[in-house]
Amino acid sequence: MPPSPIRKLVPYAESAKKKGIKVFHLNIGQPDIETPPSILDAVRNADIRVLEYSHSAGNESYRRKLVQYYKTVGIDVTHEQILVTTGGSEAIMFGFFTCLNPGDEVIIPEPFYANYNGFAVAAGIKVIPITSTIDTGFALPAMMEFEKVITPKTKAIIVCSPNNPTGYLYSRQEMEDLKTICLKHDLYLFSDEAYREFSYSGKSISAMHLDGMEEHVILMDTVSKRYSACGARLGAFVTKNKKVYDAAMKFAQARLSPPGLAQILGEAAIDLPSSYFDEPKAEYLSRRDLLVKRLNAMPGVFCPKPGGAFYAMAQLPIDDSDKFCQWLLESFSYIKRTVMLAPATGFYGTPGLGKKEVRLAYVLNLNDLNDAMDCLEKALQEYPGKIQIKTAINENATV
Numbered sequence: 435m436p437p438s439p440i441r442k443l444v445p446y447a448e449s450a451k452k453k454g455i456k457v458f459h460l461n462i463g464q465p466d467i468e469t470p471p472s473i474l475d476a477v478r479n480a481d482i483r484v485l486e487y488s489h490s491a492g493n494e495s496y497r498r499k500l501v502q503y504y505k506t507v508g509i510d511v512t513h514e515q516i517l518v519t520t521g522g523s524e525a526i527m528f529g530f531f532t533c534l535n536p537g538d539e540v541i542i543p544e545p546f547y548a549n550y551n552g553f554a555v556a557a558g559i560k561v562i563p564i565t566s567t568i569d570t571g572f573a574l575p576a577m578m579e580f581e582k583v584i585t586p587k588t589k590a591i592i593v594c595s596p597n598n599p600t601g602y603l604y605s606r607q608e609m610e611d612l613k614t615i616c617l618k619h620d621l622y623l624f625s626d627e628a629y630r631e632f633s634y635s636g637k638s639i640s641a642m643h644l645d646g647m648e649e650h651v652i653l654m655d656t657v658s659k660r661y662s663a664c665g666a667r668l669g670a671f672v673t674k675n676k677k678v679y680d681a682a683m684k685f686a687q688a689r690l691s692p693p694g695l696a697q698i699l700g701e702a703a704i705d706l707p708s709s710y711f712d713e714p715k716a717e718y719l720s721r722r723d724l725l726v727k728r729l730n731a732m733p734g735v736f737c738p739k740p741g742g743a744f745y746a747m748a749q750l751p752i753d754d755s756d757k758f759c760q761w762l763l764e765s766f767s768y769i770k771r772t773v774m775l776a777p778a779t780g781f782y783g784t785p786g787l788g789k790k791e792v793r794l795a796y797v798l799n800l801n802d803l804n805d806a807m808d809c810l811e812k813a814l815q816e817y818p819g820k821i822q823i824k825t826a827i828n829e830n831a832t833v
Contacts, residue, residue, distance in 0.1 A: 436551045439780020446763035447774050455767045458806035460794045461774040465662040467714045476702035477695050490686040492518020496697045499704040509642040518692040522656030522669040529652045530557035532681040533622045539587045545781035547598045563783030571738035572600035574608040594626035599781045599793040600747050601740020606639050613644045626654045631711045635741035648674040661703045668696040718744045721796040728807040746794050753819035755792050768812040
């Protein structure tokens, strides 16, 4: 089981804090946006005498509410095509367990959400990465790159849009290209849409919007980032493929039921007005612009402008991102402050990639984000493993 690039440096952060150093956490996608009080009140005020198991697919009342939510984003499904899951993580695992057998292969454009690796290990399947690069803003690789790695063992492709860790927002054409290759080779398309509401450079195109893909698409969803409710551990596995749904239900029954209190929260969340997302989206957009501006002003640093989510990937003038991120916590401080980043090596499946890149989650307020950038700028001046990187990339490119 591979370590998490997001969490593996936690002991060093804890040690730094014990020394009185303030750590700015840009390593993990934990929003500081307030969880809507009304959805927490729904849990507090619930009239519960016995906290029972729910249906293995989740409470019907919540699944029907989800049908309403999906209609607002142009996705037409029934409550019988939705499995409520323990976070988006379980939705991903259900997809792996139901659609692939041990030894099968799944193609993922890299860099990708690191925990796909862990879930693949649990399912006994092999991740086949195809590389997207920072100079294109991490655009989808050409279809010929997919064709090169497809084998008889290939069963699925995973995409995440807006993307974690890059912030890349897939275009309609890119999604249509994925549709073409999935239909040609009879592959499943797993679509991780955790950041749907936070799309800045265009509209988020769901895999469920692709005509003719009804039997191929598995949508993996979560309330974690949408409503700043990561601790609720509430997600959804959505598919129109009846055989896949029925197989996934067996796994759902094996784990009995999804979280009961979280489903109460989830129902209340769907009652929030559509305008709820305006404020957090505007806040993340301001943070993105500040982060990208500060990073690209640092000598030797390049960061393409993310089109969505709340992550950015930056290339730094360093020898090794794992060493650098550990050094930040273990050996560096600036006015009793430092910054925690996620080394990009853990987001690549190809060994050796990501050594000069880090992922930053812009989940802190503008003042803290500015202070964190001051720390990073100072650190890059002092880091013993600093190197020179020459680049001629358009720093204003939106991805």
